[in-house]
Amino acid sequence: MLNIRIEPISKKKEKPDQNNLGFGHYFTDHMFLMNYTEGKGWYDPRIVPYADISLPPAAMVFHYAQEMFEGLKAYRTADGTIQLFRPDKNIERMNNTNIRMCIPQVDPSDVLQAIKAVVNYDRDWVPSEEGTSLYIRPFIIATDEHLGVHVAKNYLFAIILSPVGSYYPTGINPVKIFIENEYVRAVKGGTGFAKVGGNYAASLIGQQKAEKLGYAQVLWLDGIQHKYIDEVGAMNVFFVIDGEIVTPSLAEGSILPGVTRDSCLALLRSWGMKVSERKISVDELEEAYKNGKLDEAFGTGTAAVISPIGELNNNGNKMIVSGGNIGPISHKLYDTLTGIQWGKIADPFGWTVKVD
Numbered sequence: 287m288l289n290i291r292i293e294p295i296s297k298k299k300e301k302p303d304q305n306n307l308g309f310g311h312y313f314t315d316h317m318f319l320m321n322y323t324e325g326k327g328w329y330d331p332r333i334v335p336y337a338d339i340s341l342p343p344a345a346m347v348f349h350y351a352q353e354m355f356e357g358l359k360a361y362r363t364a365d366g367t368i369q370l371f372r373p374d375k376n377i378e379r380m381n382n383t384n385i386r387m388c389i390p391q392v393d394p395s396d397v398l399q400a401i402k403a404v405v406n407y408d409r410d411w412v413p414s415e416e417g418t419s420l421y422i423r424p425f426i427i428a429t430d431e432h433l434g435v436h437v438a439k440n441y442l443f444a445i446i447l448s449p450v451g452s453y454y455p456t457g458i459n460p461v462k463i464f465i466e467n468e469y470v471r472a473v474k475g476g477t478g479f480a481k482v483g484g485n486y487a488a489s490l491i492g493q494q495k496a497e498k499l500g501y502a503q504v505l506w507l508d509g510i511q512h513k514y515i516d517e518v519g520a521m522n523v524f525f526v527i528d529g530e531i532v533t534p535s536l537a538e539g540s541i542l543p544g545v546t547r548d549s550c551l552a553l554l555r556s557w558g559m560k561v562s563e564r565k566i567s568v569d570e571l572e573e574a575y576k577n578g579k580l581d582e583a584f585g586t587g588t589a590a591v592i593s594p595i596g597e598l599n600n601n602g603n604k605m606i607v608s609g610g611n612i613g614p615i616s617h618k619l620y621d622t623l624t625g626i627q628w629g630k631i632a633d634p635f636g637w638t639v640k641v642d
């Protein structure tokens with residue numbers, strides 16, 4: 287149990303217009319911080335005003351990217367309750383990432399306490415408009431003032447909060463995705479399964495290329511053969527092929543084990559649908575498309591929620607999915623998942639957790 291000290295902000299900021307939040311533009315009044323030093327453990331948990339962090343220019347995170355981050359959301363229900371969605375899954379993934387990045391473990395109950403405390407402290411920032419939520423971004427950075435590639439001995443754990451609308455400007459409308467055949471995001475044995483900034487840094491060149499061509503995101507292929515589908519970077523990906531719902535399996539360790547991905551699998555299975563976690567090649571996708579059997583494609587993620595894919599471009603070969611519209615399975619998943627998150631429908635899985 288953390289003994290969190292509180293340093294309140296002297297003047298609260300003005301809140302942004304809830305109808306124009308976009309994603310990741312605004313930050314609340316406070317943040318949570320906690321330090322770590324080898325031999326001492328985690329110490330000085332505190333809620334302080336959201337402000338710049340001062341670090342030495344030689345802080346190891348700037349040079350060797352020893353860091354990790356997470357992403358989850360808090361939702362305001364109709365009766366004003368504020369709830370989290372499966373925070374235990376994010377915290378479990380956080381510690382799995384920490385193992386891969388040689389970052390010390392954080393006690394899961396301390397992380398949950400910290401998340402609840404800071405969200406509760408800034409609860410007036412949790413928006414109430416349809417489709418909005420408070421995005422929670424925990425992260426850990428190596429702070430040692432040292433040049434040399436070694437595991438750091440000092441870390442800073444922070445949680446910042448951002449009121450958000452939809453990740454894509456298109457909202458729930460289908461996005462266009464560019465299949466990347468040149469660059470790769472991750473390989474087996476690398477950090478693809480971990481939530482680290484380096485994965486996203488490696489993806490930027492492909493993202494830039496896709497955006498220039500008018501696409502929202504990149505679909506990454508496996509790093510060895512450039513043949514099998516991995517993920518979209520900001521989201522995991524699902525396809526409906528001839529009645530079977532397919533998503534790439536986690537077995538190769540090159541894709542992020544998404545909490546929304548896992549929740550969709552649980553929902554689809556509970557509806558008795560045929561679901562497979564397996565390898566899926568671009569060739570299979572193109573073949574299915576040619577035969578009129580690629581019924582739907584959609585991405586899943588905390589930020590992206592359920593994002594229907596209306597077009598896939600593979601080397602100039604455009605596949606228009608669901609006539610460029612949202613398909614019935616994507617729609618049902620979106621309604622059910624967000625219904626549970628916003629407390630509009632029953633939560634049979636016990637996924638939601640109140641902040642107080």
Ligand code: COI
Pocket residue numbers: 356357358519520521587588589590
């Ligand atoms: C999330 O979905 O929480 C993510 O971290 C994706 C990120 C690209 C915003």
